[in-house]
Amino acid sequence: MTIGIVGAGITGLALAHHLEKADMEYVVIEADSEPGGVIRSGRVDGCLLEWGPQRLRRTDPVDELITDLGMDDEVIEAGETKLFVYADGKLRRAPFSIEEFGQTDLLSWRGKLDVLKEPQTEPADSNETAAELFTRKFGDEAYRNLIGPLFGGIYGSEPERMPVKHALSGVMLMEQKYGDLLTPVLKRAMSGGTSAPAISFDEGVQRLPEALCDAHSKRVHLGTAVTEIRNSSGGYVLETESTLESDSRSESWTVEVDEVVLTTTAEVSADLLEPLTESANVLTRLNYNPLALVHLRADCDREGFGYQVRHDEGLDTLGVSWNASMFDRDGVYTVFLGGMKNPELVEENNETLGKIARSEFNDVMNADADVLSVSRLDRGFPAYDTSWDALEEFETPDDIHLATNYTARMGVPSRIREAKGLATVLAESIGVRK
Ligand SMILES: Cc1cc2nc3c(=O)[nH]c(=O)nc-3n(C[C@H](O)[C@H](O)[C@H](O)COP(=O)(O)OP(=O)(O)OC[C@H]3O[C@@H](n4cnc5c(N)ncnc54)[C@H](O)[C@@H]3O)c2cc1C
Structure with missing residues (x-):
C-alpha cells in the first residue's frame, strides 16, 4: 500500500x-x-532570521525525531521561559511558577485571588468564546493583563472571536481530566516542572x-x-x-x-x-490571520523570550521575539504585526511596516534598531x-x-x-x- x-x-x-x-x-x-x-530560516547581513516559527518545544515526539536524525549536536536550547507582557507602558514578567505568581505586578492581590477561585467556577462551555471562558474562570484582570495577551499572541488573534470548541479543545479535555484548570497548572508548578525546553538549531528551525x-x-x-x-x-x-x-x-x-x-x-x-x-x-x-514579520537588529541587554502587547496599549505591534537573547542571534528581534487585530496593516508597504516596528520597538525597549527584513504571510495563523x-x-x-x-x-x-x-x-x- x-x-x-x-x-x-x-x-x-x-x-x-x-x-x-x-x-x-x-x-x-x-x-x-x-x-x-x-x-523558513536563512541569513540576511550575516544574521540568522526565522520567517516562521522562532522556536519549538522539545516534547517527546520532537525529541524522537532529533534522536532518529542524529541532530543533537545542532540543537540549541533557550534558558528558562521568561516572557513579558507590555502593559500600562511597561514590560512586566509573566508568571510561570508559584513564586513568580506571588511576585508578578501584572496582577493585583485581588486579581490573584480571582485566579485561585477558578476551581469554584462552572466548567467550560464549548460555545462560549475563549475570552468569556478565561474572564469567567480567572477574572477580568488575569484575562486582560496576562492570559489575553499570551493566548492571543500565540495565534495573532483575538480571543473574543475564538469559540472554545475551536480554540481550546485541549483545555476542555484537561478540565474533564482534573475537574478544573488550576489543579494541573499548580501540579506542574509545584513539581518544579516546566514545559519541555524551547529549542532551535544552529542554522535555524528549518x-x-x-x-x-x-x-x-x-x-x-x-x-x-x-x-x-x-x-x-x-x-x-x-x-x-x-x-x-x-x-x-x-x-x-x-x-x-x-x-x-x-x-x-x-x-x-x-x-x-x-x-x-x-x-x-x-x-x-x-479564515487565517495575515501577518507581517519585521526583523530588526538592535543592541539591547534584556534577557528572555520576548513580549506580547496588551490589546489596549495603543500599539500596532502584537509581540516581539527576542532571538538575540533566546538563541544568541546577533542582535536579532522579530516583530509581529497585523493578525486578527489589524489585518489591513499587512497590506502597507515595507517602508511603513519597518517604520512602525522600529518606532514601537524603540518606545518599549528604549533602543534604536535597524530593519533587516520585512515579510508577509497571507495565511499566517489559522484563525480558529x-x-x-x-x-x-x-x-x-x-x-x-x-x-x-x-x-x-x-x-x-x-x-x-x-x-x-x-x-x-x-x-x-x-x-x-x-
Ligand atoms: C509566522 C509563524 C510563526 C510560528 N511560530 C511557531 C512557534 O513559535 N512554535 C511552534 O511550535 N509553531 C509555530 N508556528 C506554527 C507552525 O510553524 C506551523 O503550524 C507548521 O509549521 C505547519 O506545518 P504543516 O506542515 O502542517 O503546513 P505547511 O508548513 O503549510 O506545509 C504545507 C506544504 O504543502 C505545500 N503545498 C501547497 N500546495 C501544494 C501542492 N498543490 N502540491 C504539493 N505541495 C503543496 C506547501 O508548499 C507547504 O510546503 C508558527 C507559524 C507561523 C506561520
Whole structure:
C-alpha cells in the first residue's frame, strides 16, 4: 500500500519519517523547491532570521525525531521561559511558577485571588468564546493583563472571536481530566516542572524539515505541485506538475497511491478535493490571520523570550521575539504585526511596516534598531474563529486524510504528534486489510 503525501512541511515530512519506520510505502510531493512549508530560516547581513516559527518545544515526539536524525549536536536550547507582557507602558514578567505568581505586578492581590477561585467556577462551555471562558474562570484582570495577551499572541488573534470548541479543545479535555484548570497548572508548578525546553538549531528551525527531507530524499519530490487528485481502481491518481522554471521535465507525471494525506492550506485542499467531494468548497470559508514579520537588529541587554502587547496599549505591534537573547542571534528581534487585530496593516508597504516596528520597538525597549527584513504571510495563523464551524459540513472522501494546522493544533510539536499518530493508524489499517 502506498500513501501519497501532499506537502513537505513539517507535518508531511514527520509523517514520511514515521511511515518509513513502520516499513510503509509512501511518496511526498512538495510544490516548493525547499522543504519546510511555513518553517523558513536563512541569513540576511550575516544574521540568522526565522520567517516562521522562532522556536519549538522539545516534547517527546520532537525529541524522537532529533534522536532518529542524529541532530543533537545542532540543537540549541533557550534558558528558562521568561516572557513579558507590555502593559500600562511597561514590560512586566509573566508568571510561570508559584513564586513568580506571588511576585508578578501584572496582577493585583485581588486579581490573584480571582485566579485561585477558578476551581469554584462552572466548567467550560464549548460555545462560549475563549475570552468569556478565561474572564469567567480567572477574572477580568488575569484575562486582560496576562492570559489575553499570551493566548492571543500565540495565534495573532483575538480571543473574543475564538469559540472554545475551536480554540481550546485541549483545555476542555484537561478540565474533564482534573475537574478544573488550576489543579494541573499548580501540579506542574509545584513539581518544579516546566514545559519541555524551547529549542532551535544552529542554522535555524528549518534544519529539522531539511534533515527529514535529506533522510528520506528518495521518496520526496521537491519543486513538484499536485494539480489534481483522481479516483482510480481502489485508490487515487495524483497528477503533478513541475514548479521549477529551469526544469526540463515541465510535462506532468502521475503517481498511483492507495491513500492520500493532504497537509496543505485549506484553500489548496479545497481545490484538490473539489472533484472528489461536494463539500470541498466549505474549506475555502476558513479564515487565517495575515501577518507581517519585521526583523530588526538592535543592541539591547534584556534577557528572555520576548513580549506580547496588551490589546489596549495603543500599539500596532502584537509581540516581539527576542532571538538575540533566546538563541544568541546577533542582535536579532522579530516583530509581529497585523493578525486578527489589524489585518489591513499587512497590506502597507515595507517602508511603513519597518517604520512602525522600529518606532514601537524603540518606545518599549528604549533602543534604536535597524530593519533587516520585512515579510508577509497571507495565511499566517489559522484563525480558529467561528469560520471553523464550516468543518462540520465537510465530508472527507474515503482514504483521504487531512493532517493540517486547521484540523488540529498548529504548533510544530502538535504537527509532529499528529503525523506520528496518523502513521500508526495507517500502518494498523494495512494490518486490518491483510
Ligand atoms: C509566522 C509563524 C510563526 C510560528 N511560530 C511557531 C512557534 O513559535 N512554535 C511552534 O511550535 N509553531 C509555530 N508556528 C506554527 C507552525 O510553524 C506551523 O503550524 C507548521 O509549521 C505547519 O506545518 P504543516 O506542515 O502542517 O503546513 P505547511 O508548513 O503549510 O506545509 C504545507 C506544504 O504543502 C505545500 N503545498 C501547497 N500546495 C501544494 C501542492 N498543490 N502540491 C504539493 N505541495 C503543496 C506547501 O508548499 C507547504 O510546503 C508558527 C507559524 C507561523 C506561520
